[in-house]
Each structure stands twice: as C-alpha cells, then as structure tokens.
Amino acid sequence: MKRNFKFCLLAGAAAVFSLTACSDDRIEESAQPNDKTETAKIEQPGDLQKQCSYVDQNWSSTAVLKTTLNATADTNFMNGQMTNLINFWGGTSLTFRFVYDASNPNSTYNAISYSNGKIYYGYAIYYDAKAKGGDIVNAMILAHEYGHQLQYRYNLPSVSESTARPNELEADGFAGYYLRRPNGYNKTDFSQIAAAYEFAQSIGDYQTTSPGHHGTPPQRRSAVRLGFLLGQYSLSASDFDYNFFYYYQGVLNGTYKMGKNSRNPEIDAYMSQYMDELRKIQSGEISAEEFKKL
Secondary structure, eight states: OOOOOOOOOOOOSSOEEEEEOOOOOOOOOOOSSOEEEEEEEEOOOOOOHHHHOOOOOOOOOOOOSSSSSSSSSHHHHHHHHHHHHHHHHHHOOEEEEEEEEEGGGGGGOOOEEETEEEEEEEEHHHHHHHHHHHHHHHHHHHHHHHHHHHHHHOOOOOOOOOSSHHHHHHHHHHHHHHHHHHTTTOOHHHHHHHHHHHHHHHTOOOTTTTBOOOOOOOOOOHHHHHHHHHHOOOHHHHHHHHHHHHHHHHTTOOOOOSOOTTTTTHHHHHHHHTTHHHHHHTTEEEEEEEHTOO
C-alpha cells in the first residue's frame, strides 16, 4: 500500500544536514529582535519523521529555543523572510524560533517544519549556509520549509508515492518559485538560485525504495528548476501543485507530456520550450556544473 508522506525533509550535503517537516497547536507571532531564551522543552521529531533519510538525531537535550541569532541584522533578515513568505502565500503567523546549543553546536545543523504551525531553525545551519552561499541560501532553505507548511495546510502534494519524494520535490519547487517571484525573493538570474540550491540540497539520495527517499540529485535539480520556471506566473499553492506535477510526472517517467494543459494553455505554451531541458537535468545529461549556468 502506498503512503503519502505529508512531512519529511530537505536533505543536505552530509548526513548531519537534515531539514525536515515534522508533526496541531498554533499560532504565535514570529520572533521579535530581542535575546529571549525560552524555557519550554523543544519538541522532537516523531516516529514518522525518523523514517526520513538523514534524520539520525533529535535536537540535543541541551538545546534551547531563542528568538534571535547572534547579530540583529541576521535576526531581522530571517524574520523578514518568514514574514514575507507568510504574506506571499496568504498564510497566518506561525511560531518561528532559532535553536541554540552551547554544549553541542553541531546538533543545530537542522531546520524542522512541524505540522502544528512551528518552524525551528538551527544556529549551525544558518551560519554555515551564510558563510558558504550568502543570504540567498537561508532564504531558500526557509522557503523549502515553508513549502511543507503549505502541504500541511492544503493537503498537498496531490501525488502520492510510497516514499517522501513527492513532498520533497514539491518543496524544492516551492522554493525555486518563491526565489524568482517579484514579491518573493525576486531573483530572476537562475544561476544564483542554482548555486544556493547546490549548497543545500541537490545531493539527494539514491535509496529509491526507502520511505524517506527524497529524489535523486538530478531529480531535485530539475524540481527546483521547474519551480523557477513556473515563477513566470502568479499561482496559488494549489495551482502550483497542479502545474508542478502536470509537468514533473512526465519528467520523472522520462517522457514528455503529450496532452495539452487545457487548464493553463498559456503556461503550457511557455513550458513546452523547457521540457527537453528538464528531462536532461533529471537524467543527468545536464551536469551539476552546467545546471548552474542555465
């Protein structure tokens, strides 16, 4: 029996790099720029989330929730991105906190999106991403995690498989879409997005029968590229889901979409120019280096 994993994660460049959507009490204001440390126990990923690849640890028992990063500018950037994502998708405020652990800093190389309206973002992953790729990498990671919030809210993705692949590929697509849109991160140069994506998630995995399979590296590259291409148009989350899987299912199967997208003929005319490119990305004919130059 196939299961549709409405949770899961964004895989990273190493096994410790885990960005998961996990598992309803809602809704708080986003973090304010002060150095408040919370005493509430950090929620750990549940059993379902532990089935996802690369999730080999919980938050450390010594970790604490904070509403700030080390510098006000960093805090303001992330809070600003969280606010923009909420406004962009027409959502409501949620709990957004940073995870800090003085005793075990590496344990915070993680970011988790919970189905009860919380996103926790680790100090370690924030600063490593910024050092290696700048602000756009953290914007991309946060957009992916917010993509899981959209999946929770609208019962997405519409495609069900026995692994986490549809959830993760669609979250990759949501991130690529947000990074391009004028009222999103507003980056029309795909090479900037490709570089950020490469740092954070393009490694993927080849455990194709594992429940936590996220898609292969080439599939994940093609997913973020498809999201970027759909950023040519203003779409709701549900419309994005329809169009994403309309085109991507064909790419996954190594085929073209033969029937016309009568629901969105303008998008269909535009996307017909890129189907061969998407196929070549997912098949590996377009390499990771070539991908960055698209």
